[in-house]
Amino acid sequence: MRIAELLQRQEPFLSLEFFPPKDRAQWPGFFDVVRQLRELAPLFCSVTYGAGGGTQHNTLEIVARMKQEYGLEPLAHLTCVGADRERLSSFLSGLAQAGVENVLALRGDPPRGETSFTPDSEEFQHGSDLVSFIRGNFDLSIGVAGYPETHPEAQGFDDDLEHLRHKVACGADFIITQLFFDNDVYFNFVDRARTAGIKVPIVPGILPVQNLAALKRMLSFCGASVPAGYMRDLEHVHEVYGESGVRGLGLGYAKNQIRNLLDRGAPGVHLYTLNKADTCLDIWKDFSRRDRVK
Numbered sequence: 001m002r003i004a005e006l007l008q009r010q011e012p013f014l015s016l017e018f019f020p021p022k023d024r025a026q027w028p029g030f031f032d033v034v035r036q037l038r039e040l041a042p043l044f045c046s047v048t049y050g051a052g053g054g055t056q057h058n059t060l061e062i063v064a065r066m067k068q069e070y071g072l073e074p075l076a077h078l079t080c081v082g083a084d085r086e087r088l089s090s091f092l093s094g095l096a097q098a099g100v101e102n103v104l105a106l107r108g109d110p111p112r113g114e115t116s117f118t119p120d121s122e123e124f125q126h127g128s129d130l131v132s133f134i135r136g137n138f139d140l141s142i143g144v145a146g147y148p149e150t151h152p153e154a155q156g157f158d159d160d161l162e163h164l165r166h167k168v169a170c171g172a173d174f175i176i177t178q179l180f181f182d183n184d185v186y187f188n189f190v191d192r193a194r195t196a197g198i199k200v201p202i203v204p205g206i207l208p209v210q211n212l213a214a215l216k217r218m219l220s221f222c223g224a225s226v227p228a229g230y231m232r233d234l235e236h237v238h239e240v241y242g243e244s245g246v247r248g249l250g251l252g253y254a255k256n257q258i259r260n261l262l263d264r265g266a267p268g269v270h271l272y273t274l275n276k277a278d279t280c281l282d283i284w285k286d287f288s289r290r291d292r293v294k
């Protein structure tokens with residue numbers, strides 16, 4: 001089913017983001033996590049697209065299996081990296097053949113170690129170029145990325161918001177945000193997007209922190225920030241209890257963040273699962289308890 005339609009249901013939801021394991025030998029374990037997380041009844045499950053574009057076949061195969069073997073509603077990520085019309089068409093036709101109706105259209109990140117993005121083609125330089133191409137040639141529901149704290153390469157907040165408005169004008173049906181740790185930042189972003197005329201659903205992306213070094217690596221390129229008090233607490237528990245302390249604190253913080261987001265009217269939450277079942281199952285218990293209390 002198309003995510004654009006699923007989002008009209010107006011019931012709080014969880015959706016899940018996975019990444020394709022690098023090594024084929026890890027696939028059985030990966031699908032075991034998918035099987036466990038099916039219990040969460042996610043509204044949809046997204047699968048990332050390798051930064052270099054070289055693992056696109058894995059994304060395609062995983063979303064097809066999610067749909068056909070697990071009955072989940074997949075969202076395939078796709079980027080402009082290495083893109084040309086033929087390659088994109090082959091990927092997008094593959095989605096249609098597998099019965100997958102949703103795609104997240106992205107520009108892609110610069111390769112590791114580089115700070116600016118060099119497009120591989122004249123035609124596909126921005127996320128909006130991909131949105132236009134898909135909208136013009138394929139019958140899919142299209143999502144795009146949004147940045148509550150501004151994309152790191154943007155000239156400024158307003159400039160970035162204008163580019164987001166353009167992506168929606170080109171045909172995007174919904175927005176998933178970059179991770180953030182301060183809900184006021186998300187609600188401010190939504191307010192300003194609405195004022196700029198962006199009407200599509202804006203789904204907040206939440207990362208339950210599980211590893212301090214990995215968090216710092218992500219922050220170095222994604223443009224998100226961590227409130228100073230939370231970072232101090234993470235560093236403290238890391239020093240005293242190691243990564244298990246970080247996981248415990250990260251889980252509690254994510255639960256509070258999700259409760260507060262839903263209480264304040266967010267449509268649902270997109271969880272960056274990092275392919276880990278336990279944390280998401282724990283969040284799910286909290287989420288479904290909240291539903292029962294209401």
Ligand SMILES: Cc1cc2nc3c(=O)[nH]c(=O)nc-3n(C[C@H](O)[C@H](O)[C@H](O)COP(=O)(O)OP(=O)(O)OC[C@H]3O[C@@H](n4cnc5c(N)ncnc54)[C@H](O)[C@@H]3O)c2cc1C
Pocket residue numbers: 047048049050051052077078079105106107108109110125126127128145146151152153154155159160161163167176177178179205
């Ligand atoms: C939810 C989510 C999922 C992601 N999944 C993946 C993934 O699977 N694989 C992956 O490689 N990366 C992924 N990323 C990362 C993403 O590729 C990067 O953040 C990338 O740097 C920007 O992608 P975009 O589609 O937002 O780009 P764009 O919308 O093209 O924006 C990129 C920059 O260009 C500017 N810009 C946009 N249009 C114009 C224009 N017309 N003129 C001038 N400037 C413009 C924007 O303001 C911004 O600064 C994901 C990000 C998010 C938030």
